Amino acid sequence: MAVVESEFGEWPLKRLMTEVVGTGTKSAEDMTREQASEAMRRILAGEPDHTTLGAFWLANRWKHNNAEELAAYADVMAEHVEYAEPDADPVDCGANYDGKGTTAILGVAAGVVAAAAGTPVVVHSGDRVPTQKQDAYKHVLDELGVRTELDPEESADMVDDTGFGFYYQPRFNPAIHALWERRDNMGVRTFVNTIETIANPANASVHLGSFYHLAFAKKMVNTFEASEHHDLDRVLMFQGMEGYDDIRPGYTKVAEWTTGDDGETTFDDFDIETAEYGMDFEYDDLGVDEDDVAGDSAEITEAVLAGEREDRFADAVALNAALRIYAREDAETIDEGLEMARETIASGDAEAVLEDLRDF
Known part of the structure; x- marks a missing residue:
């Protein structure tokens, strides 16, 4: 498949669906950290088509995310969180x-x-x-x-x-x-x-x-x-x-x-x-x-x-x-x-x- 160039990288959600996570419950593969991170950045930016986003979420649910993928998603989310630490450590x-x-x-x-x-x-x-x-x-x-x-x-x-x-x-x-x-x-x-x-x-x-x-x-x-x-x-x-x-x-x-x-x-x-x-x-x-x-x-x-x-x-x-x-x-x-x-x-x-x- 031809490389897709964009401000995010080479892995739009549609490509991830076609080549990695969306091929079926038995043939689907796990994403690399870089792929999962790019996917989350695209999602939070509102870039994916709504149909593609829904399909991607559902494919992840069928496939079951591993810890590396979840960590990538969470780390990208953290880039957008407004943290406020109390003096106490709760x-x-x-x-x-x-x-x-x-x-x-x-x-x-x-x-x-x-x-x-x-x-x-x-x-x-x-x-x-x-x-x-x-x-x-x-x-x-x-x-x-x-x-x-x-x-x-x-x-x-x-x-x-x-x-x-x-x-x-x-x-x-x-x-x-x-x-x-x-x-x-x-x-x-x-x-x-x-x-x-x-x-x-x-x-x-x-x-x-x-x-x-x-x-x-x-x-x-x-x-x-x-x-x-x-x-x-x-x-x-x-x-x-x-x-x-x-x-x-x-x-x-x-x-x-x-x-x-x-x-x-x-x-x-x-x-x-x-x-x-x-x-x-x-x-x-x-x-x-x-x-x-x-x-x-x-x-x-x-x-x-x-x-x-x-x-x-x-x-x-x-x-x-x-x-x-x-x-x-x-x-x-x-x-x-x-x-x-x-x-x-x-x-x-x-x-x-x-x-x-x-x-x-």
């Missing part, structure tokens, strides 16, 4: 932006508890992101009366002032937000749904995320390792409810990646029985009204932080807070983190952080 919580539809969103409550216990936490999301377009972090905070449509520097100040911070995708990652309509017309998730969760707008050194299968957690760790932008010390991922960063009740797998002082990395996985940590109930017990996930989640958050609930939701919030505390190594064990979380709720410190957020 835990970056990157839940699926397209939200939850049946169970409570516990990450706000868990993050606030962790923050009150001395572990700063950052969360980030968009607003009704495709494909599910369901409730996410932003919508719970809106229901709680916390400002969410913040510029990145304001988000960093929120972290330093309260211990908990929210970063709003349209403000810190406008290039990805600009793809909303194209993503919505796809009807299925694309690799953009994956990389937006690791934007890490606060440049935190610890990332907490979720997975359906352990193989995905390993792929995400390999993505961080292959990234030329990210420089993380620790990654903690677990089997989350609805793909979100709320740990599911029952027998749960946890993946842990750490960089040692000598620069050597380790990847381990272990199982926890959540009943041993107070979550002795079933998945459906954390369900809420499907027509008002954000509203119900906000009410649960208020009641748990005020110490007015000592039920399954309080247990789930405490355990999720413990994992955030453990992720940053502010507790040596999950048990120790759980004790810190429960003491923080009982003392009223967690409720005070929520009030600080409302006043910010």
Whole structure:
């Protein structure tokens, strides 16, 4: 095929489809880092024809992106992100932006508890992101009366002032937000749904995320390792409810990646029985009204932080807070983190952080 010359390079998406990724599920090949980087630059510049872009996204979904491709996509995205680092080094919580539809969103409550216990936490999301377009972090905070449509520097100040911070995708990652309509017309998730969760707008050194299968957690760790932008010390991922960063009740797998002082990395996985940590109930017990996930989640958050609930939701919030505390190594064990979380709720410190957020 003749070389294609352009301001981007030699690999327009149509050529990548014809020669590399679009030939079929068995014959498709992986892209080089250079090819994937060029593809992402073209996408963010709005260069591809809409039909070609949709075909490219779908071909990537069928083929399954490897870590090198995801790292290339993420690094190009990072060129467009407006980073704002707080003085604190928080835990970056990157839940699926397209939200939850049946169970409570516990990450706000868990993050606030962790923050009150001395572990700063950052969360980030968009607003009704495709494909599910369901409730996410932003919508719970809106229901709680916390400002969410913040510029990145304001988000960093929120972290330093309260211990908990929210970063709003349209403000810190406008290039990805600009793809909303194209993503919505796809009807299925694309690799953009994956990389937006690791934007890490606060440049935190610890990332907490979720997975359906352990193989995905390993792929995400390999993505961080292959990234030329990210420089993380620790990654903690677990089997989350609805793909979100709320740990599911029952027998749960946890993946842990750490960089040692000598620069050597380790990847381990272990199982926890959540009943041993107070979550002795079933998945459906954390369900809420499907027509008002954000509203119900906000009410649960208020009641748990005020110490007015000592039920399954309080247990789930405490355990999720413990994992955030453990992720940053502010507790040596999950048990120790759980004790810190429960003491923080009982003392009223967690409720005070929520009030600080409302006043910010």
